[in-house]
Amino acid sequence: MKRNAFFQLVQKQDGVYLKSYPALEGGAPLSVDDILYYLEQKKIMDVSVDDITSFVQKASETVNAEKRIMIGKILPENEFPVVTIDPERKFAKIRLYPPSSGGKRLSFKELLERIGQNGVQYGILKENAALLLKAHLYCTDVLIAKAKPPVQGRDAKITYHFDVDKTCHPAMDESGNVDFHHLDMIEHVREGQHLATLAPADTGISGIDVMGEEFKPKKVVQRILKHGRNIHLSEDGLEMYSDVSGNVTLVDETVFVSNQYEVPADVGASTGDIDYDGSVVVKGNVLTGYAIKATGDIIVNGVVEGAKLATAGKIVLKRGIQGKGQASLEAGGDVISNFIESASVECGGRVITDAIMHSHVTAEDDIIARGKRGMITGGALKTKTRIEAKTIGSTMGTTTVLEVGIDPKLVERYHLLEKDAEQLALERESLVQNVLLLKKRLDTQGKLDEEKLASMKRAGLRIKEIDAALKDNEAERAGLSEEIRKKDSGRIVAENIVYPGVKMTISSVSTNINSEVQHSAFVRDGADIRIRAI
Structure with missing residues (x-):
């Protein structure tokens, strides 16, 4: 069993001696500090440190070395336990010092009492206490008590x-x-x-x-x-x-x-395009080449340049749009802008602005240019209801096209059908030419290879499909044309003046303005457009 070297006080006729006992199985050698600590605890003060040092040196060289450390006699010292408690109270250790010659050993019960007197009340390892006494484990730290550790918790x-x-x-x-x-x-x-x-x-x-x-x-x-x-x-x-x-x-x-996304500055390289399910508020400008897509309202405190804005709600541009021919606004609701220049606008509600210049504007509801300028010049405007401005056109005779009273979607659908019919007719003509060519070869040569026969058959089937599509197309166009012709609502109002160069269409009736017209409203009356004073 491993045991540290230890010392004992021995009383002799000529004085008090220290006697050493060797370590066993790799135990620690004697320590000067350990001896001095013991002597201090026992109030034995008149001892030279040099004598202690000399004794420890001698003990390292000789088994059971002895050294007189004082002259005279001392009272016998009993076995002396020193209990040390860990600062966190997780464990306690005991260090037992041997009795001096003539001193008494502690009983097991006495040792436990001493341990308790030193404050150790829980987790005492009685088997270690018994072994300590039985094996004379002096000057050796022995674990005498262990705490019951807490179960550590977990942070939220x-x-x-x-x-x-x-x-x-x-x-x-x-x-x-x-x-x-x-x-x-x-x-x-x-x-x-x-x-x-x-x-x-x-x-x-x-x-x-x-x-x-x-x-x-x-x-x-x-x-x-x-x-x-x-x-x-x-x-x-x-x-x-x-x-x-x-x-x-x-x-x-x-x-x-x-449900509102706020851009604190410009929409540009620092933000990228904005695609948001809700409303968007831009504190700065929207720069050329960038886009905003939203399901709520789009509000821009600055200027919109050549950008694209699309939303199911309304668009509000507090400083207007300078589109440079590249900008587009698409709104399910109203479009409200300080001005609109060189832009394309489509909205499901009204367009309200101070000026519209060289722009293409389509609205389900009124298009109104009010304010200091109240101007519409250049471009093309379409709405089912009313177009109103202070000034329409310009002194330069700028071409300005206004259409009211017709659902722009109907007109758009009609033009799309016209384009489809033209493409189908061209395709049909090409197929017919191919079929005629193949039939001529068949008549001349008496036969065609399988690939050409299959091609002629496919062309014949496609011609039948085109004929059916053209018939449906013509019927739908006729219906749209009649619906457009019957529309007689719509109104164009010029509070101040309309300049030459303006073309107006109200329902299906059109007219060109060739001279200045002031303070007037334009309405359809049968097959004519009438001018009424306001």
């Missing part, structure tokens, strides 16, 4: 079911070309979408330290699901859901959902 954990760290890095194709239009800045969310899950903290289970007191587990981090508006939690507070469709962000462990 939140799992977010959305991307909390958008990269805002532009996409790159296989050739290494960077696409600044697709920056992936918005984390979209749907109504009812699961946003986060909270795994509550587990506080753990307390243990008992060697002094018999509660051994608390380490503190755990408590967390809750924090959120803003448009979000609700489950009854137990452990699940988070979105109440609306929009975008979701995480700021300082708080989840925010908004």
